[in-house]
Structure formats: C-alpha cells, structure tokens
Amino acid sequence: MTRNPTWLQITTYSLLAIWVVIALFPLYWMVTLSFKNLRLITTGPFFIPWVDFDPVTLGWSDLFESGQRTRFVTAMRNSLICSVGSGLLALVLGSMAGYGLSRFSYRFGIWRNRDISFFFLSQLILPPAAVILPLYILFVESGLYDTLLGMTLLYTVVGLPIVIWIMRDQFNSLPIELEQAALVDGHSAIGAFLRVAAPISAPGMVASFILVVIFSWNEYLFSAVLTSQSAYTLPLLVATQVSSQGVKFWTMAAIGTAAVAPLLVIAIMLERHIVRGLTAGAVK
Amino acid sequence: MDNGTGLLPATRWQKALFVLPAFLLTFAIVIFPTVFGILVSFTGWTRTGTTLDGASSGFLLFGLFDMVGDIAGAIRSTWNGFDNFREMAGDSAFRTAVKNNLIFAFIGVPFQYVVALGLALLLNQQIRARKFYRVVFLLPFMISPIAIGWMIGKAMFDARFGPFARIARDLDITLSFYDTGFKAVFWLIMINAWYAIPFVMVMLLAGLQAMPVEVFEAARIDGAGRWRSFWDMTFPLLLPVSLTAVVLRIVFEFKLIDIIYVVTGGGPGDASQTLSLYIYKEGYLSGDIGYATAMAEVFLILVIVIIVVLLATVGRKIRSLY
Numbered sequence: 280m281t282r283n284p285t286w287l288q289i290t291t292y293s294l295l296a297i298w299v300v301i302a303l304f305p306l307y308w309m310v311t312l313s314f315k316n317l318r319l320i321t322t323g324p325f326f327i328p329w330v331d332f333d334p335v336t337l338g339w340s341d342l343f344e345s346g347q348r349t350r351f352v353t354a355m356r357n358s359l360i361c362s363v364g365s366g367l368l369a370l371v372l373g374s375m376a377g378y379g380l381s382r383f384s385y386r387f388g389i390w391r392n393r394d395i396s397f398f399f400l401s402q403l404i405l406p407p408a409a410v411i412l413p414l415y416i417l418f419v420e421s422g423l424y425d426t427l428l429g430m431t432l433l434y435t436v437v438g439l440p441i442v443i444w445i446m447r448d449q450f451n452s453l454p455i456e457l458e459q460a461a462l463v464d465g466h467s468a469i470g471a472f473l474r475v476a477a478p479i480s481a482p483g484m485v486a487s488f489i490l491v492v493i494f495s496w497n498e499y500l501f502s503a504v505l506t507s508q509s510a511y512t513l514p515l516l517v518a519t520q521v522s523s524q525g526v527k528f529w530t531m532a533a534i535g536t537a538a539v540a541p542l543l544v545i546a547i548m549l550e551r552h553i554v555r556g557l558t559a560g561a562v563k
Numbered sequence: 564m565d566n567g568t569g570l571l572p573a574t575r576w577q578k579a580l581f582v583l584p585a586f587l588l589t590f591a592i593v594i595f596p597t598v599f600g601i602l603v604s605f606t607g608w609t610r611t612g613t614t615l616d617g618a619s620s621g622f623l624l625f626g627l628f629d630m631v632g633d634i635a636g637a638i639r640s641t642w643n644g645f646d647n648f649r650e651m652a653g654d655s656a657f658r659t660a661v662k663n664n665l666i667f668a669f670i671g672v673p674f675q676y677v678v679a680l681g682l683a684l685l686l687n688q689q690i691r692a693r694k695f696y697r698v699v700f701l702l703p704f705m706i707s708p709i710a711i712g713w714m715i716g717k718a719m720f721d722a723r724f725g726p727f728a729r730i731a732r733d734l735d736i737t738l739s740f741y742d743t744g745f746k747a748v749f750w751l752i753m754i755n756a757w758y759a760i761p762f763v764m765v766m767l768l769a770g771l772q773a774m775p776v777e778v779f780e781a782a783r784i785d786g787a788g789r790w791r792s793f794w795d796m797t798f799p800l801l802l803p804v805s806l807t808a809v810v811l812r813i814v815f816e817f818k819l820i821d822i823i824y825v826v827t828g829g830g831p832g833d834a835s836q837t838l839s840l841y842i843y844k845e846g847y848l849s850g851d852i853g854y855a856t857a858m859a860e861v862f863l864i865l866v867i868v869i870i871v872v873l874l875a876t877v878g879r880k881i882r883s884l885y
Contacts, residue, residue, distance in 0.1 A: 295685055295696055302699050305757070306706070308726070309714040320718075324726035372585040379581030382571045395582060402589060403811075404870055406818045408839035409859035412846045413596035413603070420630040436592045439585055458571060468573040469580070497707035499821045504847055514709040518825075528718055535710035542705040550698050557769035 306539070312532035313338045320528055338529030342537065347516075347530065351537075353509075354516040358538070360427050361512060362495035365434035369491045370484060372435070373442025378472050380443070381450035382458070396447065403440045407500050418505050425506045433501055438491035445490075445556065449483030450476060485549060486556025493542060513538045599634070604648075604857035606641040610850030647857035656833040657858065660841045661865070663748060667837065668816040668869075671752045671759075676809055678756065679763035684797075686764075687771045697768075704761035712825025716754050720826075744834025747827045751835055755822055759815070763808045770804030771797070806877050813873065817866050838862045 311327075312320070314334035319325055325332035342351045376399065379385070385392050414433070415424075423429030453476060461471040477484075499514040506515065517534050520527040651657050686697055703711075722728050722739040731738040741747040774797070782792045820839040823829060829836030829844070836844075842862065846855025 291685055291688060291690060294681070295690070298682060298685075299696065299699055301757070302703055305711075305715045305719060306702060308719055309710070312714065312718060321724050323724075324729045326726070372588065375581045376585035379578060383573050383578045383581070385578060385582065395586070399585070399589065402593060404814055404817075404866055405593070406839055406859075406862060406866060408818070408820060408842040409863050410593075410596035410600070411843065412852050412856055412859070413599040414592075415847075416599070416634070417595045420633070432588065433592060436589050439589060443585065455571065462571065468571060468577045471571070472581075493705060497705075497709075499707065499709040500843070514707040514821075517707065517710050517713060526713075526717070528713070531710070531713055532718075535706065535714055538710065539702075539706050543702070546698050546701050546705060550694070550701060553701075554697075554765060554769045554772065557766060558773045 309532050309535050312528050313536050315529055315532075317525075335529075338527070338531075338533035341527070341530045342533050350511075350516060351534070354511055354513045354534075355537070357427060357430075357510055358496055358512040361430045361434055361510075362492045364427075364431040365438055365495045366488045366492040368431065368435040369438040369442045370488045373439050373487065374446045374477065374480070374484060375472075376439075377443045377446030377448075378450050378476060381447045382455070382476075383468075396443070399440050399443045401440075402436070407437075411500060411504050414501075415504050423505075425508065425510045427510050429505065430502065430510055430512070433505070434491070434495040434498065437498075437501075438494055441490055442487040445483050445487040446480065449480045449556070453479060482552060482556040482558075484556070485552040489545060489549060489553055492545075496538070496542065600856050600860055600863075602638050603853060604860045605644060606638055606853045607643045607646065608637065608641045608853040608856070610852060641853065643853070647854050648861075650854060651858060651861065656836065656841060657838075659833050660836045660838045663835060664817055664819075664837050666748060667752060667755070667819055668813045671755060672809055672812045672816055674752070675756045675759050675763050675812060676805065679760045679808075680767055680801075680805070682760070682764045683767035683771055684793075686768055700764060701761045703757050704759075704765075706758070708758060708821040709825060711754065711758055712822045715757070716750075716822060716826030720750060720754075741827050741835070742831065744831060747831065747835035751823055751826060754826065755816075755819065758822070759812060763812060766804055766808040766811075767801065770801050774800055810870070810873055810877070814866075814870065817862075817869075 311325070311334075314328055314336065315325070315332070316335050316337045319332050319335070323332070328334040341347055380392050380396055383392075385395055387395070390398075418424040418429055423432070457475050457479075458471040461475045462468070466474065496512075497514055498512070499518065502510075502512045502515050503518065506512070513534060517531050517538075520531040520534070682700060686693065686700070690696065706714075719725050720727065720740045722742075728738045739746070740750045778796060779792065782796060787795070818839055819837055820843060823835060823837055823840050824843070827835045829840050833841075838858065839862075842855045842859050845851045845858065
C-alpha cells in the first residue's frame, strides 16, 4: 500500500460532510423559514430556533387553521391522486409495453421493436413548453381542462418513456427459460407475464414507480396552465403565495416542507430499491 | 436491446395487447399538439383576437368533430404564412434564449456529471452510515423545482435579506447574485445543479454497483493503485451509464423552465431566459400563440437535431437507451 488509509478516510469523510451541508442547508433554511414572520426574515439572519430567534407558527397556522386550509387540503389530495394515479397507470402500461418489447418481435408496417422503443423514448425529448399551448386548447375543447383525470393521463404519458425504458431492460436481464417453462405448462403469454415475469421484476417496478410519482408530485408548468379552480396541485399552491402585499415566504416554506415530507419517507424506505432497480435494468 | 426479442411465441393479438395501450395513450395526447403546432405556427393566432367556442358539452368523442371545425376556422382566419419565422430571424431575445439553452446543456451538465461521479465514488466505498449519506444526497431531487426557486433562489440568495448577503455585509462585502446576465446564468446553473446532481449520482451509483467485483480484486492483487484502476477500469466500465445519464440530463436541461421563471424571470432583461421560458411568456402570458408556437416548432427541431447528433456520435456506447 502506497497510501495511508487514515489519510484516505479523513478525505472521504470530510468530502461527505461538505456535501451533507450543501444538500441539507437549503432544506434546513426552508424549514426555519416556515417558523419565521416578516420581521424575522428581514432582520437577522437567524439560524437556530430558540437560540437566536423565537419561532412563530404563522405559516403553519395559515395552512392548518385559518386562511388557506381548504386550498391546502385540496392541493394535497389532488397531488396525491395525480401522482399515485399516474405512477400506477404508467407502471401498468409501461411494464406491459416493456415486456412486449423485450419478449416478442413486432412488425407494424415498417416498424420493428427498435422503432417502437424509439417512438416511446423520443417522447422524453418533447419540451413541455413546446406542447403546452396546443394541449391547453385540446384540454379546454375536450373537457379535460382543470380535471384530475386530465392531469393524471397527461402525467402518465410524460412518465411512460422512463418506465418503458427501465422495465424493458429489467425484463431483458431476466432469464427467459422460466417463462418458456410456463408456456409449456399451458399458460398463455399473458399468464407467463403476470405469474412469472412480473413478480420477479419488482426492483425495476419500484424504481420506475417512484420516479413517476416524484415527477408528478413536483411538476409545475402543466399544472399551472391546465388547471384553475379545482385540480390544482401543491407546486401551484406554492406559486400562488405571491400577492400584491408581497411574498408569503413562511406559508410557502410550510407548503414546501409539507410537500417534501412524504417523499422523504419514501426515500428512507425505498432508497435502496431505487438504486437496485436501476442496477437490474437500465444501467446494464 | 435485441437480446430477448422474439424469444417467446405469441399470437398477433397477444403481442398487440402488451404494447397498444401505452402506444394509443401516448399517440392520443401527442398527435394533436404536433399537428396543431405545425399549422398554428403559420398563423397570427392571439388569445384575445382569436376565439374558440370552448368545451363542447357531452362526451369526449362527440365534441371532437366540433373541435376540429372550430380550430380549422380559427387557423384559416389568422393564417400569415412565414411571418412568424421572419420575425424570429430578427429577434435578439430568441437568439439569447437559444444560447442560454446551449450553455445550460453543455456547460451545466458536464459540471453536474463531475460532481455526481465524485459523490457516487465516495458512496461506493466502505463507509459508516452509508444509508444516511445516500438518503441525504438524494433529497434535493425530491423537492419541487418551483419550491427550490423560491426557497433557494429567492430567499437564500436574496441580495438584501438572504443569509449569505447579510453575513457578507457584516464583512463589508456587497453580494448580489442576479444583477448581470453572466451572474444570473451562473447562479441558475448552480441552483439547477443542486437539484439535478442526485439524479445523475443515483444512476452512476447503480452503474458502480453493477460492476464485477472480481475484476477489481484481480487488479488489486496485481498491484494496481487506486488512480490506475479508476482510469483503466472503473471509468471505461462506467462509460455507457455515464453517457446515458448525460444525454438524459441534456434532454431535461432543454426543458428547463420553472427554476428560471421563479428566480430571475429570465432577467435582467432577457439575459438568462431559455427558449422554454420565452415560449411560455410569449404564448401563455402575452397570449401571442401563433409566434410562440412557431418558436416551439423551431425549438423542437433544434432539440431533435442535437439529440440525433449526440446519439449518432456517442450513441453506440449507450447500449440501453434505444
């Protein structure tokens, strides 16, 4: 060994510590903001509650007691329905498509598997701003404007390419013999998919489901343009804390904190599965 | 991707059942904006000057016929040929936006990659409390970009009340973050990197964990140092997933809008504006739908050309992307 292991460890842990500060400080600042009012924000800076400032619950009471309680509950419910709904729908449709593209050979006219895969992946390229105006007109004209159904379907389509990509590679990495055996045993192709392939591809499914949920939970542009009074989501509620009297940073921070809390729980519980899901499929 | 295709026998209908639902849903939502976009980019459609009858009552399919007639009429009455494209050629805000898009993609993404690679290598070592670090490093990716814009871009980097500016003022330094175009773009790249790095890091970490341990063991026994074994083995083995992550990030960077919209609004002037933001402001906020849609079409062609060139040059190394 030419290098001193203690020196290496010191470097490793210092770099890790630096990045912990970079990753956490903005989040910490957001949480402290939710316990401040205008005076505490414009004087200061105050860093630690009870030590250098007395926390006030202005932002939180705005969400839970007075003022925006109904809007907050609605936004939370809408975000939950849209993100879980689109996550599940994208997972079902995307797994099926990914399985088909991995296990069968297609020929739609001149389109082969490769072309179909590229069609799906090319949807990733589409910039939302480039389609948002036509979509607005489509949604208004078709009655999907400001509905949870419209938002869920749209988020499903946006999430599909990533799901198909992860799941196709996930299925490619599984041995096909099990499914062939299932076919010999008299199962149909659908039975082989549902009973054999789907259960053992859980890592890819968890990873792709989480990615779609995170995207839909945090998406702003589509929600801003395609909803108004009833189907608005949490990011939109953040953006509407700006009024002629100024920006309600405390309420905004409280919404931000409340919105990230469920995802934090998901991150703690499923972090390992995200990496494992990508390991199984997409990165090979 | 060909490993695996055609290995299972199935009837036509069974095969269609797997792919058609995803295909039809995507097609239904994407086909209209595409066709509509191409047509409207040749019109002077404005929100106030061009009216539609709005939602037809009743079931979706019955409204479809009404809708097509409605829109065709509006397009016919506002047709102005190539006017939008001529306007674009002389529009300096449009050129700035294209330039900024390229900066965010080709300077911002390599920066994200270098930091993410460093973090992934750190996390892949034998460290204590690895789970803690992995969750913490993933967190920025979980926050809505709109909240990031307000909480970090506005509150933390505020030139009067932000903690950094205040501490600097106590030291008699005046800090400002967005007052010139260069600084605005720089800080936007940094804020965006904070959000994007976890995504790249997770992909690289997954790539590192998928690597064969035996090769590294053998190299270590042969006496290869850390530096050598990184450049000779880790980096080349990581190349496919690296390129995949970089191409994905470049694609996402072209869509970048919400952070910029909140933090600088594209300013000062148009200096930190991207195409997405410009299209959104022109089309949705100013209501100049014809011109914005024409820009969107040019934007789409630009993005497709760049991605096709990228895939053609490095794509062969990306085994799994398509």
